[in-house]
Amino acid sequence: MDQSAISVRYAKAFFSTAKEKKLLDNLKKDIGAVLEVCKTSGDFILLLESPIVKTSKKAALIKEIFKGNIDKPTLNFLVLIVQNKREEYIPGICRNFLDLTRKDQNIKSAVLTTASEISESTIQKIKELLGKELKAEVELSAQIKPEILGGLVLRLDDNQYDASVATQLKKVKQSLLETELKSIQ
Numbered sequence: 001m002d003q004s005a006i007s008v009r010y011a012k013a014f015f016s017t018a019k020e021k022k023l024l025d026n027l028k029k030d031i032g033a034v035l036e037v038c039k040t041s042g043d044f045i046l047l048l049e050s051p052i053v054k055t056s057k058k059a060a061l062i063k064e065i066f067k068g069n070i071d072k073p074t075l076n077f078l079v080l081i082v083q084n085k086r087e088e089y090i091p092g093i094c095r096n097f098l099d100l101t102r103k104d105q106n107i108k109s110a111v112l113t114t115a116s117e118i119s120e121s122t123i124q125k126i127k128e129l130l131g132k133e134l135k136a137e138v139e140l141s142a143q144i145k146p147e148i149l150g151g152l153v154l155r156l157d158d159n160q161y162d163a164s165v166a167t168q169l170k171k172v173k174q175s176l177l178e179t180e181l182k183s184i185q
Contacts (some may be wrong), residue, residue, distance in 0.1 A: 007092030030074035
C-alpha cells in the first residue's frame, strides 16, 4: 500500500471519530501542534523513522513529548499509529486530517507573498475580501520574499495568482526576445 493511501486512511478514520464525538475543533488544534513538531524538529522525525528504536520506546517517548500538550484522544491515536508500525506516516496523516477538517468547515488556505512587510490591518483586509469572494473562511499567512521585487503572489489552495514585478519583468523580457527573433527571421 502506498504512503498516501495509508495517510489518508488513518486521517479519515480519526476525522470521522472526531466529528462523531464533536471533538473536531480541539483535535484540529492538537493535530496542528503535532504537525508543527514534525516540521520543526528533525530529531522527532528521526525518532519516527528509526528502525533501531523499539515500538514500545517510541510510544513511551511520544507520550512523554505530548503529555499535557494535546488531548487524550489525540495522544491515544498517535500511540495507536506507533503500535501499528506506521509512525513514519504521522506527518502525512496530520496534513490529511487538517485538509479534511478545512474542507468540512469550508476553510480555504492562502499564502500571501510580498517583497516587503505589510501591516497586519492590510493582511486582515485581504483576508476579509478573500472570505467574501470565496464565501468561505480564509486562513491567510504572509511571507516576505524580496526577490519578487514588488507586487504580490497569492497562493490559494492549489492556485497561484502572480502579480509580482519579477514575473512581469520576465514576461516583458520574453516578449522582447520573441520580437527580436521574429525580426531576425
